[in-house]
Amino acid sequence: MDLQAEGLSVAQAFDLLRQMWEIRLFEERVYDLLGRNQIKGASHLYAGQEAVAVGAISVLRDDDLITSAHRGHGHCHARGASMAKTEAERTAHYNKMMAELCGRATGYCLGRGGSMHIADVEKGNLGATGIVGGNIPVATGAGLACKLAGKESTVLCFFGEGASNTGNFHESLNMAALWALPVVYIVENNLYGMSVPVGRSTARLDIADRGVAYGIPGEVVDGMDVLAVRRAVAEAVKRARQGEGPSLVECLTYRWYGHSRSDPRTYRTKDEEAAWKARDPIPSYAAGLLEAGVASREELDAVEAQARRAIEEATAFAFASPNPPVEELELNVFAPFQWTRSEIDREHELRRLVRTGGKGTRKIRYWQAIQEALREEMIRDPRVFVMGEDVGLYGGAYGATRGLFEEFGEERVRDTPISEATIGGAAVGAAMAGLRPVAEIMYVDFTPLAMDQIANQGAKNRYMFGGKTIVPMVIRTEGGAGRNIAAHHSQSLEALWTHFPGIYVVMPSTPYDAKGLLKAAIRDDNPVMFIEHKMLYSTEGLVPEEDYIIPYGVADVKREGTDVTLISYSRMVLRALEAAEMLAKEGVSVEVIDLRTLKPLDMETIAVSVKKTGRVVGLTEACKTGSFVSELAMRIQEELFDWLDAPIVRVCAADVPVPMSEPLEDAAIPNVQRIIAGVRQALR
Ligand SMILES: Cc1ncc(C[n+]2csc(CCOP(=O)(O)OP(=O)(O)O)c2C)c(N)n1
Numbered sequence: 001m002d003l004q005a006e007g008l009s010v011a012q013a014f015d016l017l018r019q020m021w022e023i024r025l026f027e028e029r030v031y032d033l034l035g036r037n038q039i040k041g042a043s044h045l046y047a048g049q050e051a052v053a054v055g056a057i058s059v060l061r062d063d064d065l066i067t068s069a070h071r072g073h074g075h076c077h078a079r080g081a082s083m084a085k086t087e088a089e090r091t092a093h094y095n096k097m098m099a100e101l102c103g104r105a106t107g108y109c110l111g112r113g114g115s116m117h118i119a120d121v122e123k124g125n126l127g128a129t130g131i132v133g134g135n136i137p138v139a140t141g142a143g144l145a146c147k148l149a150g151k152e153s154t155v156l157c158f159f160g161e162g163a164s165n166t167g168n169f170h171e172s173l174n175m176a177a178l179w180a181l182p183v184v185y186i187v188e189n190n191l192y193g194m195s196v197p198v199g200r201s202t203a204r205l206d207i208a209d210r211g212v213a214y215g216i217p218g219e220v221v222d223g224m225d226v227l228a229v230r231r232a233v234a235e236a237v238k239r240a241r242q243g244e245g246p247s248l249v250e251c252l253t254y255r256w257y258g259h260s261r262s263d264p265r266t267y268r269t270k271d272e273e274a275a276w277k278a279r280d281p282i283p284s285y286a287a288g289l290l291e292a293g294v295a296s297r298e299e300l301d302a303v304e305a306q307a308r309r310a311i312e313e314a315t316a317f318a319f320a321s322p323n324p325p326v327e328e329l330e331l332n333v334f335a336p337f338q339w340t341r342s343e344i345d346r347e348h349e350l351r352r353l354v355r356t357g358g359k360g361t362r363k364i365r366y367w368q369a370i371q372e373a374l375r376e377e378m379i380r381d382p383r384v385f386v387m388g389e390d391v392g393l394y395g396g397a398y399g400a401t402r403g404l405f406e407e408f409g410e411e412r413v414r415d416t417p418i419s420e421a422t423i424g425g426a427a428v429g430a431a432m433a434g435l436r437p438v439a440e441i442m443y444v445d446f447t448p449l450a451m452d453q454i455a456n457q458g459a460k461n462r463y464m465f466g467g468k469t470i471v472p473m474v475i476r477t478e479g480g481a482g483r484n485i486a487a488h489h490s491q492s493l494e495a496l497w498t499h500f501p502g503i504y505v506v507m508p509s510t511p512y513d514a515k516g517l518l519k520a521a522i523r524d525d526n527p528v529m530f531i532e533h534k535m536l537y538s539t540e541g542l543v544p545e546e547d548y549i550i551p552y553g554v555a556d557v558k559r560e561g562t563d564v565t566l567i568s569y570s571r572m573v574l575r576a577l578e579a580a581e582m583l584a585k586e587g588v589s590v591e592v593i594d595l596r597t598l599k600p601l602d603m604e605t606i607a608v609s610v611k612k613t614g615r616v617v618g619l620t621e622a623c624k625t626g627s628f629v630s631e632l633a634m635r636i637q638e639e640l641f642d643w644l645d646a647p648i649v650r651v652c653a654a655d656v657p658v659p660m661s662e663p664l665e666d667a668a669i670p671n672v673q674r675i676i677a678g679v680r681q682a683l684r
Helices: 010-035 050-057 073-083 087-101 135-149 161-165 167-178 207-214 226-241 270-277 281-291 297-320 341-356 366-380 404-408 420-432 444-458 494-498 511-523 572-585 603-613 628-643 662-668 672-683
Strands: 065-067 155-160 183-189 218-222 247-252 361-365 384-388 413-415 436-441 474-479 504-506 528-533 540-544 556-559 564-568 590-594 597-599 616-623 649-653
Touching: 010 050, 010 073, 010 087, 010 226, 010 281, 010 297, 050 073, 050 155, 050 183, 050 226, 050 247, 050 281, 065 135, 073 087, 087 297, 135 155, 135 167, 135 183, 135 420, 135 444, 155 161, 161 167, 161 183, 161 207, 167 183, 167 207, 167 420, 183 207, 183 226, 207 218, 207 247, 218 226, 226 247, 226 281, 281 297, 341 511, 341 540, 361 366, 361 511, 366 384, 366 404, 366 436, 366 511, 366 540, 384 404, 384 420, 404 413, 420 436, 420 444, 436 444, 444 474, 444 494, 444 528, 474 511, 494 504, 494 528, 494 597, 494 628, 504 511, 511 528, 511 540, 556 572, 564 572, 564 603, 564 672, 572 590, 572 616, 572 672, 590 603, 603 628, 616 628, 616 672, 628 649, 649 672
Parallel strands: 065 155, 155 183, 183 247, 218 247, 384 413, 384 436, 436 474, 474 528, 504 528, 564 590, 564 616, 616 649
Antiparallel strands: 361 540, 504 597, 556 590
16 A cells, blocks of 8 residues: 555545544444334445445545435545544534434434435535435536536535436436536445345446446446545546546445345345455455554554544434424424515515506516516526526527527526436536526426426425525426317426425416516525416516516415405416406406415415405316315315305316317316306305
């Protein structure tokens, strides 16, 4: 071993050993505590693989980032330990890790994440994920943020060989190669994905070769040799810093324990285990230090003893720590982002202004409202950028990004590959790394392809990681029927998106609402699912000349009335208004509420109206079963039952996939006649 050739000082060489011991002893302790049910939940132990995390992370700078997977203790440990500047910081780091595994309030994630979601975002660890392959797009987006920041920082993305069979892997490698992103994808090939051997899950055994398909250099490394890993990753990081793009490093390694504590390991032999244990990365590295005269036997023993003490102290700390207070259950679901009183009041005035068509307003189309919001926010804040399929020169499938490419260029208006998962995940990673992405998913029907990234990573990361991150991303999409393009391009999936904690859902019906709500979405620190309607893009309406935002959770009473409250959103608001107009001729006074944001939901405005009318009709273009209107009806029933004079009526789409044929499509969704019938039913 030649420390100089490895670029290591003696202290650094000792540190590698120390970190590997700490991970090993940490995992042994966790195994023991799991067996005694003192640690609950699932833990996927990293023992045996220490050389990968420690070797790879040892080449990072403080401004670099990592993302990790379900077997993530080693990554979290190595990152925290290598960034600790003092002994006290190191101690705090082990303590927080063990406390997190024990679900305590003092843990890194305040007990919200546990083993599978361990993260220390403040130290550039963007977190572990329980979804195999889920971190790969996030790393790709973080790489984009690093590249756009121009600071030569780099992202290490750790995952198992099983994850290299996911679409996320392939989408991400393609995108990273296209955009020359500074990401090092590190496959920890421990030969099994749960119980299935790599030979039965993976078409070609050298996963590193998969890089070739994308023009990414791939290398297979002995993952039991900390210095070999370090060398390979150092080379890859150097390429990344020089702007040469991503690399793929496959580390051959082995996990000492089963997949998780309950795994009996029947799929592998004792002989195989013994053969790998004979190549234990810790004693072999220690022997190298001894042979090279860098360390004495006593010094090596002292490293182990010190690590043992640190882990025991961390365990004691964790058990002495309190559980998170139950009253704080909802802490950090959303970032506390507040609009000022004056912004809220001004919006009320502006709403009146555009309704009366006063001075200081002008008429634009809905698509222009979206375009203007994007443009103004891109001018206001250099962190804002747009990406999605065909958003560039083409200007978006519905024209809402027209002209932005010409004005801001391809760096800030990015055409993406057709890779919905990685578009969503890249938005998450870029947002966590400091940017404000607005990602377009062409049709809401395609958002399920990105559901893991948006719902599991984007919406939950803040909560799971103890409130230490924000994910200020906007997913712009459009939905709804009306163009005879059938069941894969016409759905209304908003209820799906309201279901996930941690993401707002916005559905504007007018150009004024679209512009103000989108500007608010971009400025807000939380993820937003912003759903436009394909049949609204060419509609016209007034917007103020001045810069404005529309705060979330403020519904708009689009027509006042006294007999019945008709609540809707998006395109159906227009039909609701038509129905109200016709009913007015018969002497029925309908109040039309446009929710504008389904989440947060403005129950105050609803309450004022229901207390006045006592009757409610919920109107949506979505299929009836599980629609958002069903949730709305329940909320009203729970909170306003005493004021109701009649059962709540739902007017929804039929429970059918949206058909192509025009008369069938028309019949599938509510029309004015059905809305009128719904109102009459509420009045009975
Ligand atoms: C998307 C997804 N599919 C399946 C699982 C269940 N699961 C958890 S870990 C795992 C094996 C993963 O293998 P690999 O990526 O090689 O990582 P390793 O466990 O070997 O570290 C499986 C099947 C999951 N959590 N997420």
